[in-house]
Each structure stands twice: as C-alpha cells, then as structure tokens.
Amino acid sequence: MIGGGQLARMAHDAGIPLGLRFKLLADTAQDSAAQVVSDVVLGDYRDLETLRAFARGCDVVTFDHEHVPTEHLRALQAEGIAVRPGPDALVNAQDKGVMRARLDSIGVPCPRHRIVSDPADVTAFAAEGKGSSSPEAGDAGGFPVVLKTVRGGYDGKGVWVVSSEAEAEAPFRAGVPVLAEEKVDFVRELAANVVRSPSGQAVAYPVVESVQKDGVCHEVTAPAPGLPADLAAEAQALALRIAGELGITGHLAVELFQTRDGRILVNELAMRPHNSGHWSIDGAVTSQFENHLRAVLDLPLGDPRPRAPWTVMVNVLGGDYPDMYAAFLHCMARDPGLRIHMYGKDVKPGRKVGHVTVFGDDLEDVRERARHAAAYLRGDITE
Amino acid sequence: MIGGGQLARMAHDAGIPLGLRFKLLADTAQDSAAQVVSDVVLGDYRDLETLRAFARGCDVVTFDHEHVPTEHLRALQAEGIAVRPGPDALVNAQDKGVMRARLDSIGVPCPRHRIVSDPADVTAFAAEGKGSSSPEAGDAGGFPVVLKTVRGGYDGKGVWVVSSEAEAEAPFRAGVPVLAEEKVDFVRELAANVVRSPSGQAVAYPVVESVQKDGVCHEVTAPAPGLPADLAAEAQALALRIAGELGITGHLAVELFQTRDGRILVNELAMRPHNSGHWSIDGAVTSQFENHLRAVLDLPLGDPRPRAPWTVMVNVLGGDYPDMYAAFLHCMARDPGLRIHMYGKDVKPGRKVGHVTVFGDDLEDVRERARHAAAYLRGDITE
Structure with a gap:
C-alpha cells in the first residue's frame, strides 16, 4: 500500500487475520501506518523509480490516498504491475474535472457544474443557473457558488464557497483548472x-x-x-x-x-x-x-x-491538549462498550488523530455515547 | 510481548486501534507475530540478559506463552520492570504441581491428584481412589490414571493416560516431577x-x-x-x-x-x-x-x-496439502460471513495454522459453517 496514513494503518490491521504480507511505502518512520507495519519502505510516492522499486515483489499495489501521479501509475501498469484501482479509474478520484465529465457521460446526477476560467466566468456560471430547467440541479442560480481546484484537494482543502466575483479570485491563484458547482x-x-x-x-x-x-x-x-x-x-x-x-x-x-x-x-x-x-x-x-x-x-x-441496528462513528480531532492519555482512560472507564481507534499521531488542533465507534439498538444512546467520547478526547468537555 | 506465536500476532492486531507501540521478542523473523509487528527483537527468552535488554523502555512486559523461567521473571521484577502476570501468579500456569497445591489451599474443586514418584506409586495412587469419599473427585479409583509432567507441557504434550503400571514408565523418563490425576x-x-x-x-x-x-x-x-x-x-x-x-x-x-x-x-x-x-x-x-x-x-x-446469540470457533490444522490458497478462496466464496484468521505459518500436518469463526442466531447453522470451513481448509473434505 502506498501512503502511510491511518487508512493504511487500519488496512494492515484488517490484513493480519487474512494472513497477508503487507508492504508499505511511507514518507517517514513516524507515519501512522509505519509505526505498526513490519515491512516499510520510506520514499517519495511522486518518484517513479521509488514506486518501481517498492512494487517489486508485490502481488498488487493499492493506495491510502489519491496523490500518486496518474502517469506513474500508467507506467507501472505498462510494466505488468497490478495497480488497483487502476489509473483509468483512479483519475476520476484525482481530477474533479475528469470525474464530472465522466459521470455526465454515464448519466449520473451531479450538481450543475462546469470548468471556469476566471472570476468573471464564475459570475457567468452563477447567472446560468437562474431559471435553469435542469432537473438535476434545481438551483436558483446566482451566488453563492462552490469553486474547487480539480486536483489536490481533500478534507475541505481546495474548496471555496464564494458569494461574489471578488471572492472568486483565490482559487485561480494555484494555476490549476477550477471547477464551479452550484451550492x-x-x-x-x-x-x-x-x-x-x-x-x-x-x-x-x-x-x-x-x-x-x-x-x-x-x-x-x-x-x-x-x-x-x-x-x-x-x-x-x-x-x-x-x-x-x-x-x-x-x-x-x-x-x-x-x-x-x-x-x-x-x-x-x-x-x-x-x-x-x-x-x-x-x-x-x-x-x-x-x-x-x-x-x-x-x-x-x-x-x-x-x-447492530445502529452504529455511530465520530472522528477524534486534536484539541488544545497534546496529551490525551487521561481523557483516554476516562472514556474507557466511563463506557466499556466504546470502541476506540487511535492513529498514533501527535495531537495538533484540528488534526484527525482517531475515531470512536459505538453500536447498539438505541440510536439516541449510541449517538450520545460516541459524541461524548469524541468531545471528551478532544478536550471540549471535561465531564 | 515475549513469544512470537499467533497469540502475539493477534494481540498486536488488537493493540493497533488502542494506539499501542507493540514490541516483540521472537525466536525468528519467520515467527507468526514477527511477520506483522514493526518492532521485533530476535533472541532467546531463556536468557536473562536478552530479557533485560528487551524490557528496556517497555511500560510493561507480558507473554504469549508460559515458558519464560520463573527466576528470570523474578529478577526482572526485582529490577523494577512491570511483569504482568507476575512470576508469583505465573508459576501456577508453569508448574502443575504448584497450581494444584495452590488451588487446594483456596478450596477450588480439582480432580483428585498428587505428585507421584514412580510407576508403583501410580498404582498406589489409583488404588487410593477406590471407595474414595472425596466429594470433589467422585472417582471410582483404579486405572486409567492421567499423568502429567509438572512443567513444559501444552496442547496434550507432557500428558499421558495410562491403564497399567507398565504404561506409567514413560512420564518419569524426563526427570521432571510427575503429577497423577484421576481420569x-x-x-x-x-x-x-x-x-x-x-x-x-x-x-x-x-x-x-x-x-x-x-x-x-x-x-x-x-x-x-x-x-x-x-x-x-x-x-x-x-x-x-x-x-x-x-x-x-x-x-x-x-x-x-x-x-x-x-x-x-x-x-x-x-x-x-x-x-x-x-x-x-x-x-x-x-x-x-x-x-x-x-x-x-x-x-x-x-x-x-x-x-451474537452464538459464536463458534474451529481451529484450522495443517493437513496433507501445504498450499491452502485454493481452499481459502473456496471458503471465502462459499460463506461471505465466515471470519478467517490465518497465522502466517507454514502448513504442517496437525499444526495450528489458523482458525475460523462464525456467529449468528442459529447454533446448528453457525456450527455447520465453521466446521465445514475448517475441514475444507485442512483438506478433509473437498465439497
């Protein structure tokens, strides 16, 4: 697996019972997954030679993120390496422009959208929605408009909600094509x-x-x-x-x-x-x-x-306190049914450092317990 | 954790979501747990210096087996290392003679038992049961008698069921005290x-x-x-x-x-x-x-x-076919609810190489599915 984040960490955990030999390409030995996987290669996933050397001996190569350059994946595939998902599929998760065009072509309902060239074009896009009869959109047009760089965004990064042409300038600064979507x-x-x-x-x-x-x-x-x-x-x-x-x-x-x-x-x-x-x-x-x-x-x-009838997961984000240990003890002691998943990451405000899960028959109970634990771990509440 | 078997492998798997840093002392890099743990020390658990060096930096030392010499554990504990379970407890799992004496002292019901010195003493032990009024035992006395070396046995090793004084010779050959128990x-x-x-x-x-x-x-x-x-x-x-x-x-x-x-x-x-x-x-x-x-x-x-109302686990033992892959595919395809746990071990006849688990509401269904998968993986059945 390429990428040493928590997704790789949890994938390794799931692969152990299957008897898999899990090999990881990580940036650093401190990466979430690199802490727990035995067979770790440190290297840059943007470098084709690194990818080639890593893939040697693997039955299949897969990913913890979408950031491996599409052309490198094509090169690996051309050399006979099983890359899954393959580059022709993965490009739809890497490039929002490609994704929208592809979904349009197979008739999948999406928000109204098009690639825009500059802030004035965003205003034009907004106006196009007015009185639109598009059954997929149903939008009234006008601002606000959602702008996304077609590549490189995740977890809200690379996404802007703009209410005017003046606000629409920032997304174009990266020099990456920008996709406009109705809000x-x-x-x-x-x-x-x-x-x-x-x-x-x-x-x-x-x-x-x-x-x-x-x-x-x-x-x-x-x-x-x-x-x-x-x-x-x-x-x-x-x-x-x-x-x-x-x-x-x-x-x-x-x-x-x-x-x-x-x-x-x-x-x-x-x-x-x-x-x-x-x-x-x-x-x-x-x-x-x-x-x-x-x-x-x-x-x-x-x-x-x-x-179970209901399962609720709440992310644990880093709060103001770097040491979660006392909170960790409290949450375990308060709720023996709480399932805690920590990612081995240093706590930084807003960073995903773990998640908690609760399951059961009563949605309100399950939700309250999961929310309480996540808020307590973050330090938002102290009782 | 000291010991690189499947118990350590499964413990590591369980420790990952807790955010633990798991360190392993294994015999070889091919050990079941050594294949999947990142922080592995290779060494002999019978050597105190090896144990000392391994324990350095650990918050606590625990075990995948009972074979670490009791005196080494006492030495580590005396040096301030948290050994859990501690040697005073663990000796009861290491030495069946100690265990029986301890359980007797706290009034725990056990089979009738005593340490025997030679085959003639086994015959005497058998006779002692005749007409016994011991409410714990309720045995009729006589042969067969169960003989166990007090140390070193597991999975049926170090245990004999003997029907005569002549058969009772083997257990004494090891030079280890022998415990006799009613069958x-x-x-x-x-x-x-x-x-x-x-x-x-x-x-x-x-x-x-x-x-x-x-x-x-x-x-x-x-x-x-x-x-x-x-x-x-x-x-x-x-x-x-x-x-x-x-x-x-x-x-x-x-x-x-x-x-x-x-x-x-x-x-x-x-x-x-x-x-x-x-x-x-x-x-x-x-x-x-x-x-x-x-x-x-x-x-x-x-x-x-x-x-779930019922959960059935069946061990997967090695059979005559070293390659389980085709059987593994078959079992997964036949039963999507089957939980498979493979230990990464080479298949040898009779060796525990994994286990399967099925859960559900209907005991007969659950049991049949688990038994079928284990038998198929072993190669005992082919349909």
Whole structure:
C-alpha cells in the first residue's frame, strides 16, 4: 500500500487475520501506518523509480490516498504491475474535472457544474443557473457558488464557497483548472460505499449519513436514519453502477447530497477506504478495510451487512491538549462498550488523530455515547 | 510481548486501534507475530540478559506463552520492570504441581491428584481412589490414571493416560516431577475466561464449551449450549476468585470439566490469551486480546459480552496439502460471513495454522459453517 496514513494503518490491521504480507511505502518512520507495519519502505510516492522499486515483489499495489501521479501509475501498469484501482479509474478520484465529465457521460446526477476560467466566468456560471430547467440541479442560480481546484484537494482543502466575483479570485491563484458547482440546497450528506473486485464481484454497504464540520467528516451514522428504502436502494445501485462503469477495483465511497426535494446528487468520489466507512470496522460483518484488501487481491468479498441496528462513528480531532492519555482512560472507564481507534499521531488542533465507534439498538444512546467520547478526547468537555 | 506465536500476532492486531507501540521478542523473523509487528527483537527468552535488554523502555512486559523461567521473571521484577502476570501468579500456569497445591489451599474443586514418584506409586495412587469419599473427585479409583509432567507441557504434550503400571514408565523418563490425576468422567469441557487488571478490575466472558481432539483445542462454542445459568455463574465466579486469589493480571483461562453429576472441576490454568477465547475477536464487544492488553497496561477493561446469540470457533490444522490458497478462496466464496484468521505459518500436518469463526442466531447453522470451513481448509473434505 502506498501512503502511510491511518487508512493504511487500519488496512494492515484488517490484513493480519487474512494472513497477508503487507508492504508499505511511507514518507517517514513516524507515519501512522509505519509505526505498526513490519515491512516499510520510506520514499517519495511522486518518484517513479521509488514506486518501481517498492512494487517489486508485490502481488498488487493499492493506495491510502489519491496523490500518486496518474502517469506513474500508467507506467507501472505498462510494466505488468497490478495497480488497483487502476489509473483509468483512479483519475476520476484525482481530477474533479475528469470525474464530472465522466459521470455526465454515464448519466449520473451531479450538481450543475462546469470548468471556469476566471472570476468573471464564475459570475457567468452563477447567472446560468437562474431559471435553469435542469432537473438535476434545481438551483436558483446566482451566488453563492462552490469553486474547487480539480486536483489536490481533500478534507475541505481546495474548496471555496464564494458569494461574489471578488471572492472568486483565490482559487485561480494555484494555476490549476477550477471547477464551479452550484451550492446544492441539501438536507444532509450521505455516503454510498461499495467494493468491487477485478472479476466484477461487488458488495454494497448500507447507505450512511455523514455530517461534515469545517469541510472534514465529523460523524457517520449507519444506516442513515429515516432514509426511505427506495432512495437507499437507488444510492446503492448508483454507487455499484459507477464502480462498474468506471472499472473501479477496491473500495469506492460515493459522497452524496440528499436534496430537499428527495433526490440524490453525487458530490465526490474516493477510491480507497474512506472516513465514511470507518464505522464498518466494529459495525459490519466485514470492514471496508478487509473488503478493500480482498477486492484488490481478487479474493471473494465478505458480507458488508451491519451487525447492530445502529452504529455511530465520530472522528477524534486534536484539541488544545497534546496529551490525551487521561481523557483516554476516562472514556474507557466511563463506557466499556466504546470502541476506540487511535492513529498514533501527535495531537495538533484540528488534526484527525482517531475515531470512536459505538453500536447498539438505541440510536439516541449510541449517538450520545460516541459524541461524548469524541468531545471528551478532544478536550471540549471535561465531564 | 515475549513469544512470537499467533497469540502475539493477534494481540498486536488488537493493540493497533488502542494506539499501542507493540514490541516483540521472537525466536525468528519467520515467527507468526514477527511477520506483522514493526518492532521485533530476535533472541532467546531463556536468557536473562536478552530479557533485560528487551524490557528496556517497555511500560510493561507480558507473554504469549508460559515458558519464560520463573527466576528470570523474578529478577526482572526485582529490577523494577512491570511483569504482568507476575512470576508469583505465573508459576501456577508453569508448574502443575504448584497450581494444584495452590488451588487446594483456596478450596477450588480439582480432580483428585498428587505428585507421584514412580510407576508403583501410580498404582498406589489409583488404588487410593477406590471407595474414595472425596466429594470433589467422585472417582471410582483404579486405572486409567492421567499423568502429567509438572512443567513444559501444552496442547496434550507432557500428558499421558495410562491403564497399567507398565504404561506409567514413560512420564518419569524426563526427570521432571510427575503429577497423577484421576481420569474425570466428564460430560464435556468448559472454559471460564476472565481478565483482571492490577488495580483489581475484572471482567468475565461467557463460559464456553470447548472440544479437544488429540489433546488440542478443536472447537469452541460461546456461550456453552445448555449450560444451566447457576453453573455458568458458578464457573465465572470461580475463575474470578482464582484470578483474585492468585493475583493474576491479564487474561486467565480456566479449563474446566463438567462432570456427569453436574459439578465443575478445574483442569488447567493459562495466564495469557487462550485458544478457548479466540471466538471473542469476532464474537464479543471486546476481544480477549484487547482486554489482555488493557489489563496488563492497567487501562479500564472493555465489555466482554457476546455480540451474537452464538459464536463458534474451529481451529484450522495443517493437513496433507501445504498450499491452502485454493481452499481459502473456496471458503471465502462459499460463506461471505465466515471470519478467517490465518497465522502466517507454514502448513504442517496437525499444526495450528489458523482458525475460523462464525456467529449468528442459529447454533446448528453457525456450527455447520465453521466446521465445514475448517475441514475444507485442512483438506478433509473437498465439497
């Protein structure tokens, strides 16, 4: 696996029972995954020679992030290395412009969007929405408009919500193409997570509700409370169709907006284990990490069904106190059913340093316990 | 953790989400746990200097087996190293003579037993049981008698069931004291697993039924089917009492005989994660491995309750075919709910190379699926 973050760490954890020999390419020995994996190579994933040397002897190469240059992946693939997901699929998670064009071509409902060339063009884009009859969008047009650099963004980075032409200047400074999207009037965000293997087997996890805070995934509830069965099935079918049409292998997270008028629109795609699937470690028969590994190795996939009526995951972000140990003890003692996942990272304000999961029969109870633990670990509350 | 077997491998897997830095003392880099742990020291656990150097910088030292010499553990402890379980407790799992004497002293029901000096003494021991009024034993006396070397046995090694004085010669050849025990007329074997922390917090897992084959744990059902609630509670209380009286920290497995007349007798003690607790990885809220680590680190313990009405674990033993890959694929494809745990070991006939676990509402279904997978992986069946 290329990338030494918490996704690789949790993937290694899931691979141990499968008897896998897990090899990691990390930036530093202090990386979250590098702390716990035996076979670690340190190197730069942007360097083709490093990638080549790393891939030698691997049955398959997969990823903890989307940042490996597409052309390097094509080079590896051309040399006979199994790269999963492959570059033709992965480019849709690397480049939002490519992704939107591809989803349009297969008729997947997205927010109204187009590549914009400068701030004046953003104003033009905003005006185009006025009186739009586009059934996918349903937007009234005008500002605010969402601007995204097509490459390099994650966790809210590379995304701007602008209310005027003057505010629209910043995104163009990076010299990367900018995608404009209508600001969708959504009720909530959902994620439809599926896993697909090279031989075409696929499984769909229950559709979850995802709550973002400051552009970062904060809380996930599985399954999404009150989601009509037909809309849940539609979201799962849509994710399975995207995985198939784009030839994705491994885990695909389809981040969705549920609109006020009961439709779903695709927000983002991620082709790797995803924060919206962390609940599955404790909450599903087979976790997203295990199924991602099974998929990229073309092993038969495991049952994605939930084990409890409700599972809630809340991210633990770093707060003002660098030492979480006392809080860690308190949370374990207060709630023996709490599932704690720490990533081995130094605490920095706002940094994802872990997550907690609680499952059970009573949604309110489960949610309160997970929220309490995450807030306590962060230091937001002290009782 | 000292010892590089599958118990250490599974403990590392359980420690990753807790954010632990896991350090391993293994015999070779090919050891089951050494394959997956990042911080591995290779060395001989019988050498005090090796142990000393290994323990440097560790918050606590714990074990994957009972074979570290007691005097070395006392030396480490005297130097201020936290050894858990400590030597005074662990000696009861290392020396069956010490264990029986200790359990007698606290009134724990055991099979009739005493140290025997030679084959003639075995015949005398057998005769002593005739007409015995011992309420713990209830044995008719006479042969067969169970003989055990007091140290060094595991998985049926170091245990003989002898039917005559002539057969009783072998155990004395090792020059180790020999313990004689009545052969208990049991209905089945049970295990009461508990975890206790240095501060005295303790949790009890549900009492499980354990089926041995050729002296090796073969199948475990959690909870033990049809076990009367009062007997289950008695077994749990007994295990908690042993853990407390003996000052055990970490996981304690109390292997029990359920007698024909509805009593329980203690067969063996193990002070580490135990085969009879492997079901808890997939079957309990908190696994025995996680709770063992929490206990030895004096962290608050996790909920030991089962997550499904029934969980069945069956060991995967090596069969005649060294390559299990095709069988591995078949089992995953046949049963997406099957939980497979492979230990990274080369397949040798009779060697424990993994285990499978199935959970669910229907005991017959769960048991059939787990048994089928284990038999298929071993190569005993091909359909």
